[in-house]
Amino acid sequence: MRVGWLLVRHEVRLLASLALWVARRTHGTGGGVAFGYARGQGSMMAGFAFVCVVETVALSVLLRDWPAVHAAFLFLDVYTIVFVVALHASSVVRPHVLDPDRGTLRIRRYVHVDLLVPLGRVGAVRRELRMTHERADGELDVEVGSQTSVTLELTEPVTHVGFLGRSREVRVVRFHADDPDGLVRALGRARV
Numbered sequence: 001m002r003v004g005w006l007l008v009r010h011e012v013r014l015l016a017s018l019a020l021w022v023a024r025r026t027h028g029t030g031g032g033v034a035f036g037y038a039r040g041q042g043s044m045m046a047g048f049a050f051v052c053v054v055e056t057v058a059l060s061v062l063l064r065d066w067p068a069v070h071a072a073f074l075f076l077d078v079y080t081i082v083f084v085v086a087l088h089a090s091s092v093v094r095p096h097v098l099d100p101d102r103g104t105l106r107i108r109r110y111v112h113v114d115l116l117v118p119l120g121r122v123g124a125v126r127r128e129l130r131m132t133h134e135r136a137d138g139e140l141d142v143e144v145g146s147q148t149s150v151t152l153e154l155t156e157p158v159t160h161v162g163f164l165g166r167s168r169e170v171r172v173v174r175f176h177a178d179d180p181d182g183l184v185r186a187l188g189r190a191r192v
Helices: 002-022 039-062 067-093 180-191
Strands: 033-035 096-099 104-109 113-118 122-130 139-142 148-161 167-175
Touching: 002 067, 033 180, 039 067, 096 180, 104 139, 104 167, 113 139, 113 148, 113 167, 122 180, 139 148, 148 180
Parallel strands: 139 167
Antiparallel strands: 033 096, 096 104, 104 113, 122 148, 148 167
16 A cells, blocks of 8 residues: 555646746755756657657547557557656656755656765765666665766765665665756865
8 A cells, every 4th residue: 555655646746847847946955056967868758758648649540449448558658758748847847956055966867766865975076977876785876868977985884774664774875966966066065
């Protein structure tokens, strides 16, 4: 039952992100500095949405003689298109946020990852482009397009709560930012 509520919460957050995207607003940036990560994936998501539209049209033509089946597939296909667009919207409206006043760095990806890192726990930060990521204990890779561009090494672990509620301690966080140099510089200034 708990997994069902988590999935419903996920869908609601995606649809809320779509509404924020249409309204050209962001989520959770407050007084902090936002660093986006969606720039490189926009064309891929648009291509994926286009393929979904083509599939919707093709299935509508193929299933036109079976109205009940046609209606069910049309609903699922349209919802899939909305889901894909909302997924991209969530990456735009939920950027990484550096808030020196609160002393935190919020690392996000879509509505799946939302990790709050206290700046006092950041031991080292560097720009590091990585394309392959092997799973390791104590490490979190928040990749976009299979790449990360910033690496944080923490002095103390922080707790990451996964999509389905599992938590684990992480000491190294790798994530992608559209402006990794700017984020590393801003993080260096905020830590002083």
